[in-house]
Amino acid sequence: MLSQYESYLFDLDGTVYNGEKPIDSAISFITKLNQQGIPYGFITNNSTKTPEQVADKLRKFGLYVETNQIVTSALATALYVKKKIKKARVFIVGEEGLETAFSTFVKDETQPDAVIVGLDRHITYEKMSQAARLVKEGALFIATNPDRMLPSSNGLVCGNGAIVAAISYAAQKEPVTIGKPNKEIITMALEQLQFRKDKTILVGDNYETDIRTGIDAGMSTLHVKTGVTLDCSTYENQPTFSISSLDRWQLEEV
Amino acid sequence: MLSQYESYLFDLDGTVYNGEKPIDSAISFITKLNQQGIPYGFITNNSTKTPEQVADKLRKFGLYVETNQIVTSALATALYVKKKIKKARVFIVGEEGLETAFSTFVKDETQPDAVIVGLDRHITYEKMSQAARLVKEGALFIATNPDRMLPSSNGLVCGNGAIVAAISYAAQKEPVTIGKPNKEIITMALEQLQFRKDKTILVGDNYETDIRTGIDAGMSTLHVKTGVTLDCSTYENQPTFSISSLDRWQLEEV
Numbered sequence: 118m119l120s121q122y123e124s125y126l127f128d129l130d131g132t133v134y135n136g137e138k139p140i141d142s143a144i145s146f147i148t149k150l151n152q153q154g155i156p157y158g159f160i161t162n163n164s165t166k167t168p169e170q171v172a173d174k175l176r177k178f179g180l181y182v183e184t185n186q187i188v189t190s191a192l193a194t195a196l197y198v199k200k201k202i203k204k205a206r207v208f209i210v211g212e213e214g215l216e217t218a219f220s221t222f223v224k225d226e227t228q229p230d231a232v233i234v235g236l237d238r239h240i241t242y243e244k245m246s247q248a249a250r251l252v253k254e255g256a257l258f259i260a261t262n263p264d265r266m267l268p269s270s271n272g273l274v275c276g277n278g279a280i281v282a283a284i285s286y287a288a289q290k291e292p293v294t295i296g297k298p299n300k301e302i303i304t305m306a307l308e309q310l311q312f313r314k315d316k317t318i319l320v321g322d323n324y325e326t327d328i329r330t331g332i333d334a335g336m337s338t339l340h341v342k343t344g345v346t347l348d349c350s351t352y353e354n355q356p357t358f359s360i361s362s363l364d365r366w367q368l369e370e371v
Numbered sequence: 372m373l374s375q376y377e378s379y380l381f382d383l384d385g386t387v388y389n390g391e392k393p394i395d396s397a398i399s400f401i402t403k404l405n406q407q408g409i410p411y412g413f414i415t416n417n418s419t420k421t422p423e424q425v426a427d428k429l430r431k432f433g434l435y436v437e438t439n440q441i442v443t444s445a446l447a448t449a450l451y452v453k454k455k456i457k458k459a460r461v462f463i464v465g466e467e468g469l470e471t472a473f474s475t476f477v478k479d480e481t482q483p484d485a486v487i488v489g490l491d492r493h494i495t496y497e498k499m500s501q502a503a504r505l506v507k508e509g510a511l512f513i514a515t516n517p518d519r520m521l522p523s524s525n526g527l528v529c530g531n532g533a534i535v536a537a538i539s540y541a542a543q544k545e546p547v548t549i550g551k552p553n554k555e556i557i558t559m560a561l562e563q564l565q566f567r568k569d570k571t572i573l574v575g576d577n578y579e580t581d582i583r584t585g586i587d588a589g590m591s592t593l594h595v596k597t598g599v600t601l602d603c604s605t606y607e608n609q610p611t612f613s614i615s616s617l618d619r620w621q622l623e624e625v
Contacts, residue, residue: 242492246528249520253527266503266541273507274500279537286536287520287529 122337123316125150125157126306128297129171131322131344133159136268139178140343146363151181153368158310160303162296162326164191164235164261164277165212186310190261190296191218191235193305197295198222198259202230208256210248210280211235215261228256234284234292235261236277245280249287258288262296297326300334318357324349328356339366376591377570378410380560382551383425385576385598387413390522393432394597400617405435407622412564414557416550416580418445418489418515418531419466440564444515444550445472445489447559451549452476452513456484462510464502464534465489469515482510488538488546489515490531499534503541512542516550551580554588572611578603582610593620 125147127133133143150157159182161171168187175182191211195218198205206225209215215235232251237244252258264276281292295301307314318337321327322344331338332354340349340359349359360366379401381387387397404411413436415425422441429436445465449472452459460479463469469489486505491498506512518530535546549555561568572591575581576598585592586608594603594613603613614620 238496240496242494242529243525245533246520246523246525249529249533250527253520265543266500266507269500271497271500273504275496275503275537275541279499279503279541282540283529283533283537287533289519 122318124155124310124312124318126303126310126312126317126319127157127159128319128321128323128327129159129161129163132320132327132341133175133180134178135344140362142343142362142364143341144178144180146366147180149368155368156310156312158186158188158306158312160188160193160297160306162190162262162264162302164189164194164215164218164296165238166214167217168192170214188302188306188309189214189218190302191215192309193302194233194235194259194261194295195219195222196305196309197293197301198231198233202257205230208232208248208251209235210237210240210244210284211261212237212239227251231257231259232284233259233261234277234281236264236267237280238274240280245283246287249284252284252290253288258284258290258292260292260294260296262302263294263299264296297330298333300330303330303334303336320363322346324352324356328352329354332356376572378412378564378566378572379404380557380564380566380571380573381411381413382573382575382577382581383413383415383417386574386581386595387429387434388432389598394616396597396616396618397595398432398434400620401434403622409622410564410566412440412442412560412566414442414447414551414560416444416516416518416556418443418448418469418472418550419492420468421471422446424468442556442560442563443468443472444556445469446563447556448487448489448513448515448549449473449476450559450563451547451555452485452487456511459484462486462502462505463489464491464494464498464538465515466491466493481505485511485513486538487513487515488531488535490518490521491534492528494534499537500541503538506538506542506544512538512544512546514546514548514550516556517548517553518550551584552587554584557584557588557590574617576600578606578610582606583608586610 191214208229260281263278266273319331324346338356340356462483514535517532520527573585578600592610594610
């Protein structure tokens with residue numbers, strides 16, 4: 118296949134690596150993009166890590182990555198809040214990735230404009246209650262992502278969506294969610310990376326998150342069978358392309 | 372009004388007391404029941420306290436109360452699980468009230484028959500994750516109550532329903548819920564107290580929890596305007612009686 122795309126937006130887990138193991142076809146392909154000067158970026162629902170930490174992981178796989186090529190759900194959320202509310206005062210539930218993304222925002226524990234919820238593996242009942250109370254009192258309720266469960270060395274553990282569900286149930290308010298399968302993360306990523314939506318293709322392994330989000334965002338999608346979804350054919354809306362691995366995707370000669 | 376009821380089942384907060392303040396009309400009325408030898412019991416969604424602790428609070432208001440007249444949602448849950456599963460092995464998320472109610476059950480942290488969730492103000496991410504994992508793997512998922520938020524000295528805090536919502540979202544399973552507005556708590560209370568449903572009247576202040584639950588359970592209901600709901604007239608299903616306070620309710624001469 119010949120590619121008419123000017124830029125590439127990659128999902129990470131299942132697309133570029135599986136857990137701690139790089140996916141060779143993706144590494145070779147992204148290296149080729151770099152060599153040919155074709156822009157690329159990465160999006161991840163993970164809100165606990167900073168873009169720097171994510172970039173470091175990719176560099177260990179031998180990829181050339183600048184920190185600003187990484188858009189985490191935490192960063193996308195900060196970009197979103199910046200656009201929606203001028204000088205927003207925020208209350209943060211989350212870890213280092215979210216704290217860093219919001220480091221320039223004013224923190225407010227009693228009357229914030231927005232309560233921002235990302236995965237917090239040290240969450241306490243008091244913090245959860247405070248978030249629920251502030252949301253109930255009218256603060257904008259924003260979730261970095263709706264992940265249900267995540268793999269860990271102890272087996273599956275709760276994703277951010279579980280914490281968000283607790284706050285949402287208590288406060289009887291629904292959040293605005295930025296991460297996949299919500300298209301806000303893509304909108305923010307394209308803006309941050311200065312990619313044109315009609316000239317960019319989203320590459321992902323998971324139909325329910327990556328491909329669905331790309332389709333919703335109105336962009337071209339490339340499904341790779343190196344991760345979660347091995348067969349997209351039963352879905353009503355098909356990805357633009359579906360291939361076994363990025364070995365099967367050819368770039369035009371430059 | 373003359374009463375044809377043989378026994379009385381009372382809600383607590385808003386019906387017998389408001390927070391730490393006894394409701395005089397209720398105290399006098401229950402004292403009269405005791406003097407006339409008319410059986411009465413109490414139900415509460417609170418799963419953190421033991422029946423003994425709840426009875427102590429009522430005794431401080433001058434009421435005569437035996438511990439076995441108190442049916443907490445924790446106790447009702449234990450009775451429910453005992454009926455549903457023989458020798459159930461359980462994983463407990465909760466505080467002293469729930470631990471005590473399940474003290475005779477075998478605990479199992481890896482392959483329980485049921486995961487029992489009551490309010491746990493010391494909940495950790497690890498415990499929440501473990502509960503979600505066990506529920507996802509097939510353990511019966513049982514919630515003591517679906518309370519959203521509760522008053523506290525720090526303002527509103529999360530109720531058990533918030534913790535249940537987190538686990539439910541992560542595991543993609545709905546719980547069986549015992550406490551109000553679910554009628555299981557009434558079914559278990561009537562059984563424990565050996566009250567006949569058709570000869571018992573449920574007394575409560577909150578239409579959405581107490582009265583609705585009594586109606587669902589198919590029993591007579593007496594609404595008192597000493598707590599949350601001051602006017603029931605807009606509801607489709609009316610309580611059997613609605614009075615300003617228990618001063619307005621007369622017992623037959625014995």
